[in-house]
Amino acid sequence: MPMNPDGRRPTIASIAARAGVSIGAVSYALNGRPGVSPQTRRRIIDIANDLGWRPSVAARSMVGSRAHSVGLILARPADTLGAEPFFMRFIAGLERELSARRIALLLQIVEDHAAAIEAMRLWWAERRVDGMVVTDLWDRDERLAVIAELGLPAVAAGRVPGGDLPSVSTDDEAAVAAVVDYLVALGHRRIARVAGLPVLNHTRVRIAAFTGAMREHGLPARDILTTDYTWEEGARATRTLLSRRTRPTAIIFDNDLMAVAALNVAQEMGVAVPGELSIVAGDDSQLCALVHPALTALAWDIQAYGAHTARALLQRIDDGHAPSRREQPATLVVRGSTAAPVRVAG
């Protein structure tokens, strides 16, 4: 980028000087507004390109009271974040939409909701962001009150308990029903679910979806355990389920890591997969394809989820409101970990 004689980055003043016009004319020309002749406009634009000029966001923020940035605060331990491919894909989806509109994404990783709230307040007071994406909603989420109090434009990725926040959410009912329907069609009757963090609203929604889908088949949904998404708790839950007198013939896990852990537990306990136990992973990743047998999994288009969330947030910021939206249901990728249950004598 060519500098000004004094070594500073070019401004509209530099352009105005080179074009021999006022800075106002430069502003009009570069913003495509009337008030300058086509020739002058052309000349100004050429000079601006020549200098590699871009408007300073700080200056634009001052006058337009827009930060041209949105924020994302993740409130999870770093290890959990790393283990879940979800977040990076989601962020990539957000980014795709945001950077196309020259909106920056501010990312902060914190330990808990208290820290998240503090960060939100700070960003908003500093006028760092025009709005925020909220993920991992809790059943009773104290962040929501703060968002309301601040009047902070926000969109939730995931359903919102109260429902006052616009949200983009996955169709968990359809996804869970697809899995249950498929397993029942294979002949399974005792289907268990190993869910994620019980505080997440998300977990409750999926459990309800599971219970509902089972009921539609006239089946009870008794075997539901919650975990923290780690493989340890996935393994423990699997051991618990496989130790019951009447054990499930199929287990649906809320992520892939726990499903892989279950594969190991089954082997350790001498339970054949998929012969005696079918396993379904709640989301799909390289991992699922990698293990033996490869895991049947729910494949979500997470990048699209992120992109739609970004679009909703930008609409919320621009128009003051955004319609809540439901994503396309996940597709069930059937691999080797699911089959008809072997008929047990008795």
Added chain:
Amino acid sequence: MPMNPDGRRPTIASIAARAGVSIGAVSYALNGRPGVSPQTRRRIIDIANDLGWRPSVAARSMVGSRAHSVGLILARPADTLGAEPFFMRFIAGLERELSARRIALLLQIVEDHAAAIEAMRLWWAERRVDGMVVTDLWDRDERLAVIAELGLPAVAAGRVPGGDLPSVSTDDEAAVAAVVDYLVALGHRRIARVAGLPVLNHTRVRIAAFTGAMREHGLPARDILTTDYTWEEGARATRTLLSRRTRPTAIIFDNDLMAVAALNVAQEMGVAVPGELSIVAGDDSQLCALVHPALTALAWDIQAYGAHTARALLQRIDDGHAPSRREQPATLVVRGSTAAPVRVAG
């Protein structure tokens, strides 16, 4: 946050009005500079806290020519990013250091270096960032020339080919040597390496470290294959190695996913792990502990790596230079995938 009567966020003007002083006095009081009496200062600070006031970054940027933000641009496909726990941990480390100093992190995810360069130029021209963290350096990295051209303060996470950029890097020599030493001590002589992307400088450094460590034991380092870090290529490389007439008794992988893939290939080819083949994963994650046998792995303190990188960048921004720094070597976490090689007849 209490609003002004007109519904706008408070500014120093609001504070000045309430305190009955000039805005200059408010600025001095809030910035801890001399020029106001202790009583007035106290009164102003109280009012500011009361209003929940924070300085607008845009305004501070304008006057101080500091964006109070730094950027990170990741140039990898979203799926790779998701599969590698590295990035989230690294970002968490960065964040820890940055948010403590009220510096925001701008994150952008792009497809390739051309897009990364475009994003860098834009951020710098828009005065969005004060500096950038550069990761995944290539052997010949075209981003470096642009950074130099722009005079953009930057710090590399990983060694820099030319060496003109300050860098924070891992001690790959020590880590690789530790693995080789251990395997040789177990009795291995034919040790192979399945490395990552050949374009990454990182990969070259580690290969050199491997070759060097082997040479110190008087062993040849012939079996070196490069991959794209996916499990597919990890599996393919493993098959290639295990199909050789004299096959390696140990393989060191550049990440965990490929090491897990190798475990499967070994099983598929009837090669016992660790009896006939020892496997070492290049980095440690939940995955390594999860599989059977659990994988011996190199554990890096990636959060510290991120934190140190952030600190170096901030020093680079403030002082104009930063000393390059090497991280503590990784620790070798020995699990079940490594053992003395069985003595083969002949």
Added chain:
DNA sequence: GTTAAGCGCTCTTGCACCTCC
């Protein structure tokens, strides 16, 4: 086309008032 105000802040300059030899 120009001029000028204004966004929220920092920082230099100026000034009134006080204190002290």
Added chain:
DNA sequence: AGGAGGTGCAAGAGCGCTTAA
């Protein structure tokens, strides 16, 4: 008494841009 030296604040310019006049 008169000037030097502080203190405690106000005034105003300026950062880069937009926009009304």
